[in-house]
Amino acid sequence: MSGVTLNGAIKRYGDVQVIHGIDLEIEDGEFAVFVGPSGCGKSTLLRMIAGLEETSDGTIRIGQRDVTREDPAERGVAMVFQTYALYPHMTVRENMGFGLRMTGHDKAEIKRKVDAAAEVLQLEKLLDRKPAALSGGQRQRVAIGRAIVRGPEVFLFDEPLSNLDAELRVEMRVEIARLHKEIGATMIYVTHDQVEAMTLADKIVVLRDGRIEQVGAPLDLYRDPDNRFVAGFIGSPSMNFVEARAEGEGFHAPFIDQLLTLPVRKLPEGNKATLGLRPEHLELDHAGSGFTVELTEALGGVSYAYIVSDATGERLIVEERGDERSHTGDKVGLRFDPSRIMAFDAESGLRIR
Incomplete structure (x- = not known):
């Protein structure tokens, strides 16, 4: 060979x-x-x-x-x-x-x-x-x-x-x-x-x-x-992408209206970025708010909730396991570990490391 x-x-x-x-x-x-x-x-x-x-x-x-x-x-x-x-x-x-x-x-x-x-x-x-x-x-x-x-x-x-x-x-x-x-x-x-x-x-x-x-x-x-291309192509369902901008020591993310401090190199103040979040790294907060469930795909051991941000209209996919699952029309919040987020330059698509 x-x-x-x-x-x-x-x-x-x-x-x-x-x-x-x-x-x-x-x-x-x-x-x-x-x-x-x-x-x-x-x-x-x-x-x-x-x-x-x-x-x-x-x-x-x-x-x-x-x-x-x-x-x-x-x-x-x-x-x-x-x-x-x-x-x-x-x-x-x-x-x-x-x-x-x-x-x-x-x-x-x-x-x-x-x-x-x-x-x-x-x-x-x-x-x-x-x-x-x-x-x-x-x-x-x-x-x-x-x-x-x-x-x-x-x-x-x-x-x-x-x-x-x-x-x-x-x-x-x-x-x-x-x-x-x-x-x-x-x-x-x-x-x-x-x-x-x-x-x-x-x-x-x-x-x-x-x-x-x-x-x-x-x-x-x-x-x-x-x-961003590789991040979005590898993985099923695909990685979620949301808009953000460099601010202070991190990124302001309008989809949750928060300042996120990530372990990556800082962009010039005000520069646009894209944040990437895997569905399995997100968790729905059923007592929270800020998002609406548009659709839930129940596949047995796992479900995928398709949610939309009430603030920006951006859509995300969230993996759900366990007994508590979302339903279409539910109002939910979103929890995640910021260290799991990947950041990409909005113009070039290159990873910000």
């Missing part, structure tokens, strides 16, 4: 540049996840690594090899797409072994590799079935098995769970995590779903407009984002 290194990777379509000088190192055996909103360049970057998109400038290395100009078949990668792309007239065994058959491997070797991959993916009892007789999750496992039998240096996944229902997505997340642990391969995974990113990744790469916003371990990005 091998790691992947990008140095100054650029992608242009004519005069339009969509990937802007990406520098990134993915270690051997690491599970890296590319996340970001639609159009941020995550799939384009994955396809550049695969060789399906030409790299306009910069270099891509797999292990010690510069593969920037190599054909996809020569790069030692295998890709699993959003669509299963299985041959309907072939059995599972034939689908998984098709690539090896096309490259001239003998039947005994193909059988050995397919049987080994089927065992890893728990497909042994399905080898003689055709795709029409499989569930969506089983078909995706076959597509992954087809990649495994090739013995690639790097596995590339392009939103492989998008076509599955919610229950199957959870099941396949577990399957892919187990697969990575079992074979220890380098894997790069593209998704727009930050829950998938948080649960699967060793390293998350957050992209926006063809640039890297931040790279790090899932909990590091969650607890210590560099800017």
Whole structure:
């Protein structure tokens, strides 16, 4: 297996540049996840690594090899797409072994590799079935098995769970995590779903407009984002953001009409800031006032109260646990630990540390 290194990777379509000088190192055996909103360049970057998109400038290395100009078949990668792309007239065994058959491997070797991959993916009892007789999750496992039998240096996944229902997505997340642990391969995974990113990744790469916003371990990005974009993108529900301004030794926050002293560097007096508060770091005061509950989502062990500030109209989401839960129309107050608040420069979006 091998790691992947990008140095100054650029992608242009004519005069339009969509990937802007990406520098990134993915270690051997690491599970890296590319996340970001639609159009941020995550799939384009994955396809550049695969060789399906030409790299306009910069270099891509797999292990010690510069593969920037190599054909996809020569790069030692295998890709699993959003669509299963299985041959309907072939059995599972034939689908998984098709690539090896096309490259001239003998039947005994193909059988050995397919049987080994089927065992890893728990497909042994399905080898003689055709795709029409499989569930969506089983078909995706076959597509992954087809990649495994090739013995690639790097596995590339392009939103492989998008076509599955919610229950199957959870099941396949577990399957892919187990697969990575079992074979220890380098894997790069593209998704727009930050829950998938948080649960699967060793390293998350957050992209926006063809640039890297931040790279790090899932909990590091969650607890210590560099800017407002990352803070809002990582976490479900999203972080709450409210307006404030630098005043004295802290920030005046109109949404509660209080001066908050935070353990961060002071901005020039009067400068605007944005304060970020995670839903789980807020608590409703049912005897208080200042906010109105617009909606409560009761999900069993946890509820999310959507509240609006009576003073500013700003909306926040508050996580609720325990027996006492809010109801639509309730008048409530808000409690929180100021040390949990993150502050961002209102103009640049950068974290104030």
